Amino acid sequence: MNAIGAQLALPCDGAACSFRNGIPHFTQGDMSGEQSEEKLNGLCALSVVSLITGMACGALGALFRLCLEQADRLRNLFLAWAHTQHAAGIVFVVVGASAATALAAWLVRRFAPDAGGSGIPHVEAVLNRELPAGALILVPVKFIGGVLAIGAGLALGREGPTVQMGASIAHWLGVRFRRNESDCAVLFAAGAGAGLATAFNAPIAGSVFVLEELMRRFETRVAAAALGASAGAIAIARVIHGDAPDFKLASLAYPAFGTVPAHLILGLVVGIVGVAYCKAILWALAASDRLARWPVEAVAAIVGGVIGLLAWYQPDLVGGGDPITQRALTGVGTISAIAPVFLVRFALGPISYAAGTPGGLFAPMLVLGAQLGLVFGIVVGHVLPALPIDPVTFAVVAMAGFFAAVVRAPVTGIVMVTEMTGSFTLLLPMLTTCFVAMIVPMMLGCAPIYDSLGARSRRQHARNRRNGSR
Incomplete structure (x- = not known):
């Protein structure tokens, strides 16, 4: 047997293979016991730091969310007061929204240029070693600028700022705890995931986001740090903000097998609309680039003024959009009532993003997905009355499908929507719809939105370097 074992002992990635009593045993050939223990201690230390990092991200993210909710309340109170001022009221609203948006853009330009927009493309660029992590000043700029912009009514999400702020805090703590470069990169990604977990009260989605979208690989160290950071973040955030899912949803039954073709068609529809939304965002950014000779504050003020004008007439259509999503998830509305709201929000998201202020894309996408679904x-209920159709199930499924079509991170979308709605009966329809919703953009040659935004950011940095060297 020893002779046979010697013949079969082949190299296995640095591991030595031997036979004992006819049973193969594998040992790491180039790692001593001391090295193995050192590696384990390093993983434990990284896990502890990630937990501390997550707690810090959770506290900041929950505070940011509370400030946004307060800003929404103040905006509604201001609008109610302005309507009592008759003709002068509309001037107050438009000027106020313009000033808040312009101030947010000025903060970004003056103190932290990388704080504009979602922040997720910047996080991915740092992880790809294309850009430095940036100074900690980014955190207050992102926080204050996000409250000003989203509070003014721009159709932007809270998750982008929390993701970028979480990543920045994680990197700062990693340096303070004297972690090596590799650990700091892992913590940077884990902090971003903790930010997403805090924004949507979705800890598993935060961890999956790190593995699927940011790192795009599964490793023990990355998984441990991502889980630790998300766990720490959500523990603190739920103490501050509560532990209920973001959206209240009635109990949904498992969809009948006969609805599978409908969910496949939904994936096709969502995929096509997702491609159009990606193009709309890039078109709006290209339009803002053509105004590069204008001060960024002027462009932001114009966008803010448009938002303020809309808020004067339709205050429910502005802002992050969670109330609109909640209405869709309760099945409220007819096609004639939902269609105009969908079209307005479809245009409002890209226009708001082009202002260059802090703000994310996830929440506006969820609004569109829920309404479309x-x-x-x-x-479908009208066409196939014999099927037990609940339109709300399609609203939930379309949220994940639209996310998959635009971001191209289907597992993150499925887990995130499941956690946000507390509905676990729609996993199979989500898989079906997300599958088609991913295939359609790839067939149409549409890149994931964050890849496109990252490429645009790289071109801008290269152009700025060339201009600076002249």
Whole structure:
């Protein structure tokens, strides 16, 4: 047997293979016991730091969310007061929204240029070693600028700022705890995931986001840090903000097998609309680039003024959009009522993003997905009255599908929507819809939105370096 074992002992990635009593045993050939123990201690230390990092990110993210909710309340109170001022009221609203948006853009330009927009493309660029992590000043700029912009009514999400702020805090703590470069990169990604977990009260989605979108690989160290940071973040955030899911949803039954073709068609529809939304965002950014000779504050003020004008007439259509999503998830609305809201929000998201202020894309995408799915469910119910159709199920599924079509991170979308709605009966329809929703953009040659935004950011940095060297 020893002779046979000697013949079969082949190299296995640095591991030595031997036979004992006819049973193969594998040992790491180039790692001593001391090295193995050192590696384990390093992983434990990284896990502890990631937990501390997550707690810091959770506290900041929860505070940011509370400030945004307060800003929404103040905006509604201001609008109610302005309507009592008759003709002068509309001037107050438009000027106020313009001033807040312009101030947010000025903060970004003056103190932290990388704080504009979602922040996720910047996080990915840092992880790809294309850009430095940036100074800690980014955190207050992102926080204050996000409250000003989203509070003014821009159709932007809270998750982008929390992701970038979480990553920045994690990197700063990694340096303070004297972690090596590799650990600091892992903590940077884990802090970003903790930010997403805090924004949507979705800890598993935060961890999956790190593995699927940011790092795009599964490693023990990355997984341990991501889980630790998300766990620490959500523990603190739930103490501050509560532990209920973001959206209240009635109990949904498992969809019948006969609805599978409908969910496949939903994936096709969502995929096509997702491609159009990506193009709309890039078109809006290209339009803002053509105004590069204007001060960024002027462009932001114009966008803010448009938002303020809309808020004067339709205050429910501005802001992050969670109330709109909640209405869709309760099945409220007819096709004739939902369609105009969908079209306005479809245009409002890209226009708001082009202002260059802090703010994310996830929440506006969830609004569009929920509305699109609800309309689709209503249509299917009319076309196939024999099927037990609940339009709300299509609204939930379309949220994940639209996310998959635009971001191209289907597992993150499925887990995030499941955690946000507390609905675990729609996993199979989500898989079906997300599968098609991913295939359609790839067939149409549409890149994931953050890849496109990252490429745009790289071109801008290269152009700035060339201009600076002249």
